[in-house]
Amino acid sequence: MSVEMIGSEKSAQNRQASETQKILAQIEEAVREKQGQQYDRGYKELIHHKLSNMCKAHNGNWFTASNVICMVGNDQWRSDAGAWFQWPSYHEPIKNYCIPPDLWLEVFYNRDLDRENVLEKIDKVQHDLDGIFNIEFVTIALPDRRSHFCGNPNLGAISILANPTSQNTRPYLAPYLIHWNANNIPVYYIVNWNHHVDIEMWHFNIILNIISRPWSLENDKLNLIIIFCTTKWHIIDGLNLF
Incomplete structure (x- = not known):
């Protein structure tokens, strides 16, 4: 019985780790997309x-x-x-x-x-x-x-x-x-x-x-708010210009 429980726990941990990796990949993609929008500047x-x-x-x-x-x-x-x-x-x-x-x-x-x-x-x-x-x-x-x-x-x-x-x-x-x-x-x-x-x-x-004109990201702020609820991640991303 204990062996089955340990195996089940490891399987759940593996699934959670896999889901976490997917979320991290989504975060990285969101950051890259926002950065890509900032590079042009017209x-x-x-x-x-x-x-x-x-x-x-x-x-x-x-x-x-x-x-x-x-x-x-x-x-x-x-x-x-x-x-x-x-x-x-x-x-x-x-x-x-x-x-x-x-x-x-x-x-x-x-x-x-x-x-x-x-x-x-x-x-x-x-x-x-x-x-x-x-x-x-x-x-x-x-x-x-x-x-x-x-x-x-x-x-x-x-x-x-x-x-x-x-x-x-x-x-x-x-x-x-x-x-x-x-x-x-x-x-x-x-x-x-x-x-x-x-x-x-x-x-x-x-x-x-x-x-070659001066350029920086100081006037751009990328906010990624990551909320963890039970077993799901919700990503809210927004670009604040100030």
Whole structure:
């Protein structure tokens, strides 16, 4: 009888331990989700605007915009920013005249799922295009904001041309830039201060000036209230901004 009771108690303890592990996993996921929401701070939207301005400054005759929905095959896709070498015609139905931009720009944080969503989008759009349009794809990977990005160590230095990396895989650390060549093969560049790429003369400092701004979590507070009632956990999470 005592052996059966001990076995039953151990089984109950194992079930409780398993349930506790599940709850802890839910807590960790909730924390990661809240932290992920805090990393952006609107920096990507600001960079979208800066990229559009850079394209416009390069050629004032281009049509440049951000977050425009266009038709690729039978699907609708939205680029973070883009440049059309010829202005769209406004005499046709909206979903027909909005062809993909000649220069397709995307910005993402160097973490899942943000990174994977963008790279998967590029792959699907290239597949749907099937060579119909000659589109230039460029993506910029940003640090995930968990660490501060240092400011320019050489203010006023002359910008020099950046060389692509010798690797055929994406860099591990951001910021970096990916440019797909005419054969849709990705070419990688490390984004450093006082450098630029020969893509409409993009100066990296414009991007780095944004992500190097002071940032902290002191003004954000994540509250996780964990209440244990009998054998169940209830998680209430809320984000207080003050």
